[in-house]
Amino acid sequence: MQRAELEHLRHHVLHLHKALIDDARIQVERLEGRLTAHQFFERLTSDPALAWLRPLTQVIVAMDEWLDDAEATAAAAVELAAEVARLLVPADDGERFQQQYAVLLQREPAVVLAHAAVGRALPRRGAA
Numbered sequence: 001m002q003r004a005e006l007e008h009l010r011h012h013v014l015h016l017h018k019a020l021i022d023d024a025r026i027q028v029e030r031l032e033g034r035l036t037a038h039q040f041f042e043r044l045t046s047d048p049a050l051a052w053l054r055p056l057t058q059v060i061v062a063m064d065e066w067l068d069d070a071e072a073t074a075a076a077a078v079e080l081a082a083e084v085a086r087l088l089v090p091a092d093d094g095e096r097f098q099q100q101y102a103v104l105l106q107r108e109p110a111v112v113l114a115h116a117a118v119g120r121a122l123p124r125r126g127a128a
Helices: 003-032 037-046 048-068 074-087 096-107 109-121
Strands: none
Touching: 003 037, 003 048, 003 074, 003 096, 003 109, 037 048, 048 074, 048 096, 074 096, 096 109
């Protein structure tokens, strides 16, 4: 996997991440009222109810680190893409991220569209 391919994938993963966070904010504010950006950020980083988002956040951070590493290998980029693909399999009996993701794919059109874009950006199986 080349640098440009990982950058392209990261771009789409960021859009998906934003759609997930936007939905989380709507759900929190529906229950608690309007939050400032700082208040929501605090909730996002410390509330156990929002911890399910962390695996995707961690993959984005790993992508950023790979892109900043002049000696990063193509194999490591392929592993990152594989982790994105693994995470984005909605599963009622999967990890917490996959469970929540399954719910959002049924409810939130912005998540469905972002999910499709990430799917198109993922390298095809067998491609390196």
